Amino acid sequence: MSEPRAGLHTTSLTVRYGGVVANADISLSVEPGQVVGLIGPNGAGKTTFVDAVTGFTACTGSVELDGQSLDGLPPHRRRALGLTRTWQSGELFGNLTVAENILVAARPGGAGALWRDVFGRRDAAGKAVVGRALDAVGLTGVAGTLARDLTLGQQKLVGVARALAGTCRLLLLDEPAAGLDSNESLEFAERVRSIAAQGPGVLLIDHDMSLVLGVCDVVCVLEFGKPIFTGPPAVARTDPAVVAAYLGAPMETVDA
Amino acid sequence: MTTLLEFAALGLGLGAVYIGLSTGLLLVYRATGIINFAQGAMAMWGAYVFARVQDDGELVLPIGTIWFPEPPGTAVALLVGLANAVVLGVLAHYLVFRPVRRAPALAQVVVSIGLMVALQALAVIRFGPNSIQVESILPTGSIELLGATVPLRELTMVAIMIVLAAAVWAYLRLTASGRATRAASENERGAVLMGFSPDRLALIALVLASLVSTMAVVMGGSLTGLSPANYTLLVVPALAVVLIARLESIGLAVAGAIGLGIIQSELSLLATRSWWPQWAQSGLDQVLPFLLVMIILFAFGKRLPARGSLQSVRLPDVVVPRFVPWKAALLVGIAVACLVFFTPSYRFGLTTSLIIAILALSYVVITGYLGQISLAQSAFAGAAGFALSKLTTAWDVPFPIAIVVCATLAAALGMLVALPAFRIRGVQLAIVTIAAALAIERFVFDNYSLTPPTGNPIGRPTLFGIDFAIREGRNLARLEFSLMVLAILVLMVLLFVRIARGDTGRAFLAVRANERAAASVGIDVRRTKLIGFGLSAFIAGVAGCLIGYSRGELSAESFSVVVGLSVLAVAYLGGITSFGGALVAGVLGPLGLVYTALHSVFDMGNAYPLITGIGLILTAVLNPSGIAGETRHQVEWVKRKLRSGRAAPPAAADAAPAPVPAEKPRETTGV
Numbered sequence A: 001m002s003e004p005r006a007g008l009h010t011t012s013l014t015v016r017y018g019g020v021v022a023n024a025d026i027s028l029s030v031e032p033g034q035v036v037g038l039i040g041p042n043g044a045g046k047t048t049f050v051d052a053v054t055g056f057t058a059c060t061g062s063v064e065l066d067g068q069s070l071d072g073l074p075p076h077r078r079r080a081l082g083l084t085r086t087w088q089s090g091e092l093f094g095n096l097t098v099a100e101n102i103l104v105a106a107r108p109g110g111a112g113a114l115w116r117d118v119f120g121r122r123d124a125a126g127k128a129v130v131g132r133a134l135d136a137v138g139l140t141g142v143a144g145t146l147a148r149d150l151t152l153g154q155q156k157l158v159g160v161a162r163a164l165a166g167t168c169r170l171l172l173l174d175e176p177a178a179g180l181d182s183n184e185s186l187e188f189a190e191r192v193r194s195i196a197a198q199g200p201g202v203l204l205i206d207h208d209m210s211l212v213l214g215v216c217d218v219v220c221v222l223e224f225g226k227p228i229f230t231g232p233p234a235v236a237r238t239d240p241a242v243v244a245a246y247l248g249a250p251m252e253t254v255d256a
Numbered sequence B: 001m002t003t004l005l006e007f008a009a010l011g012l013g014l015g016a017v018y019i020g021l022s023t024g025l026l027l028v029y030r031a032t033g034i035i036n037f038a039q040g041a042m043a044m045w046g047a048y049v050f051a052r053v054q055d056d057g058e059l060v061l062p063i064g065t066i067w068f069p070e071p072p073g074t075a076v077a078l079l080v081g082l083a084n085a086v087v088l089g090v091l092a093h094y095l096v097f098r099p100v101r102r103a104p105a106l107a108q109v110v111v112s113i114g115l116m117v118a119l120q121a122l123a124v125i126r127f128g129p130n131s132i133q134v135e136s137i138l139p140t141g142s143i144e145l146l147g148a149t150v151p152l153r154e155l156t157m158v159a160i161m162i163v164l165a166a167a168v169w170a171y172l173r174l175t176a177s178g179r180a181t182r183a184a185s186e187n188e189r190g191a192v193l194m195g196f197s198p199d200r201l202a203l204i205a206l207v208l209a210s211l212v213s214t215m216a217v218v219m220g221g222s223l224t225g226l227s228p229a230n231y232t233l234l235v236v237p238a239l240a241v242v243l244i245a246r247l248e249s250i251g252l253a254v255a256g257a258i259g260l261g262i263i264q265s266e267l268s269l270l271a272t273r274s275w276w277p278q279w280a281q282s283g284l285d286q287v288l289p290f291l292l293v294m295i296i297l298f299a300f301g302k303r304l305p306a307r308g309s310l311q312s313v314r315l316p317d318v319v320v321p322r323f324v325p326w327k328a329a330l331l332v333g334i335a336v337a338c339l340v341f342f343t344p345s346y347r348f349g350l351t352t353s354l355i356i357a358i359l360a361l362s363y364v365v366i367t368g369y370l371g372q373i374s375l376a377q378s379a380f381a382g383a384a385g386f387a388l389s390k391l392t393t394a395w396d397v398p399f400p401i402a403i404v405v406c407a408t409l410a411a412a413l414g415m416l417v418a419l420p421a422f423r424i425r426g427v428q429l430a431i432v433t434i435a436a437a438l439a440i441e442r443f444v445f446d447n448y449s450l451t452p453p454t455g456n457p458i459g460r461p462t463l464f465g466i467d468f469a470i471r472e473g474r475n476l477a478r479l480e481f482s483l484m485v486l487a488i489l490v491l492m493v494l495l496f497v498r499i500a501r502g503d504t505g506r507a508f509l510a511v512r513a514n515e516r517a518a519a520s521v522g523i524d525v526r527r528t529k530l531i532g533f534g535l536s537a538f539i540a541g542v543a544g545c546l547i548g549y550s551r552g553e554l555s556a557e558s559f560s561v562v563v564g565l566s567v568l569a570v571a572y573l574g575g576i577t578s579f580g581g582a583l584v585a586g587v588l589g590p591l592g593l594v595y596t597a598l599h600s601v602f603d604m605g606n607a608y609p610l611i612t613g614i615g616l617i618l619t620a621v622l623n624p625s626g627i628a629g630e631t632r633h634q635v636e637w638v639k640r641k642l643r644s645g646r647a648a649p650p651a652a653a654d655a656a657p658a659p660v661p662a663e664k665p666r667e668t669t670g671v
């Protein structure tokens, strides 16, 4: 550790669930502005990696964001530092509207907020935050809808918008495009690129191979919790270990 | 040494009662996944029936009585008492627990509390509020053991209860339906696969549980006497025992029950010693179970078995509140007019309603918004009330400042009770908070060295030379006091609306919906819970101070756990997720406006808690959004009808308020 490095860096990150080693010695970097794909078969440990990085699961090894160690920090503190994520299962606040789902991420309460709620003046700054976040994922006309009334695809997108609200220095997306059709998926790829172009690094997990290989600068392939390949997508297609992991099937047709 | 042994033997009696109650609790939990807070109250009913039949041959039914030609003797009386227990078990299954078997944890806690409140109230009506003697069915005499005289009564009692617990164990282990019940408690499909209907198993469990617990209280009653309150609340230490048993093991429950009984008995011996601090003499019997509950849930809370069919903590609708000035002005105007023109007794009723509305508002914050079940709100109110007595009499702290200080104290206490909520939630939190409330009630409020029995007078509230006290000479309900209460209620509602609409309210709702997701968007879930508990305890504390001022002098009864539960009942009845619900709750609350009105027409004081208890059960079963929510649905329905009925009449369309998205009723799909 010589000098502060921008972006997310994990060193020998390892997660054990009882006897199962769900993540084995993963050292991965996501630089600012970069889109890194994380792929692998079901149960390979992709979600576990996101959980470990964001503090939802205990791990050994170390996690560092913009030169600052995150080890031991609870999830909300990591989020406050700009490490944001979405959930594979959506996990929106179904009882809140889309706008409120985003607003709650931009202003997560606390003692200062309580003081402002009681004694302060209302401001309209929230509206702008919501508008920007929804624009970034291309959702319109849903701000007042209850989150649980959305379609699955919309819920995933609101999840992304929620992760963009407030400070976002690194974005971890766990299968955000599940529930989108192939056209929407392409459009979504565009948006991921433009999000990254504005600064934050993006870690993208998805089943849609064409999306991942098309949009990512680097892909990392997990198998049984171990990274078996890290490198440019073009190389991944022909890498023998990767091909073997997918049982030799041509990768475009495989459901990660 | 011999004294120690003799007290241990005495503790066996209490231990036997705990065996009965905890075995019952455990059985019901295994079969239904519900913690039956009414287990003690159910058992008490059968014991009362037994006692009266045996005493004078009067079979007391909920309505009406049947007279035996002459007292039929102990055996028949016992059979009649147990038959009542069976019927009660069946009724409880079909009318109370079955309808909520798939309902959220809150509804399940609420129905069993409703049942508890209703049964206790019914016992007061049918058997009187005072303790009655119960003739013993147990042998008298004693045996000599290691030089100590050990009464045969306690020994037989504990032996009988061990046998009954063993029978329950055998049922769960050895019979096919018992095995299916155990399978069902892990996974409901399991029982179905074994060819049993979970419903049937629940019925059997409720009946068996009722029988075993009733047997324990029949015997225990002969040692201690029976009163509507004592066995109802014995469910709390029994819950501690059930937690010792990890909600699973009958064997551990028996051991824990006997151990707890003996330790409590020894403690009561030690507390009489001269070196024992005098301030720590009262309420030890409740402090110990509370500490046990805390330790066990803190250490093992997460590892306690949960039911196979994990329900989400889903709560009724929430509407983001709006402060509409003209509506507020109208309501305040009506309230002022009523206060001015009412007779003193109605004025007192309305004033009480205003105070209860504040207390109910504290439930809206903690349960409606934050989604945490707290049964300790009355303890927070009481803590503030007693502090007020000290502050205004000993230190002469002036009126509005004293309220703020005392409510802040209550908030600190609330934050302390929030600590367990970091680790546990749902029904487990309900158990901790009721244990805490009972411990505070017995250890502090009933403690004569802290709160002298000669009374806890409260100084007269005056501000700018105006006396706001409730009494003056023969005027027992002064208008000044009522107006002061109204002003404080308005202030509290304003505070609530500002917070509920702001970042804090939004964070509360997010935590209520999904704690994991809340943490992932940057919400500090623990701090949010601290704030929520602190805030709701603050509001409860304000209510507690006003209760104090309205009595002029405090007594522990004003803040008993049962009072807290009946306010929870009306808060749920009114609608636990909106301040409108809290206002309805105030109107309905004990000694409030509706009570006063009904009371002036016919004498029904004792029936009122019964009605609220039943109302609570009905609300939880039929209409979880409460009266306020239901009214809102109906108003919306009427509005829709009006709009679609007249095909776009321009004038009406203009007059109709624009549909604001935030006004949509909403529900949590939850964790």
Ligand SMILES: Nc1ncnc2c1ncn2[C@@H]1O[C@H](COP(=O)(O)OP(=O)(O)O)[C@@H](O)[C@H]1O
Pocket: A017, A020, A022, A040, A041, A042, A043, A044, A045, A046, A047, A048, A049
């Ligand atoms: N909370 C948990 N407890 C125990 N095992 C888990 C837990 N979460 C995931 N696993 C296991 O870890 C492995 C990786 O799971 P996951 O990270 O969800 O895979 P992916 O997201 O790649 O499909 C799987 O074998 C899964 O069963």
Ligand SMILES: [Mg+2]
Pocket: A046, A047, A048, A088
């Ligand atoms: Mg996954």
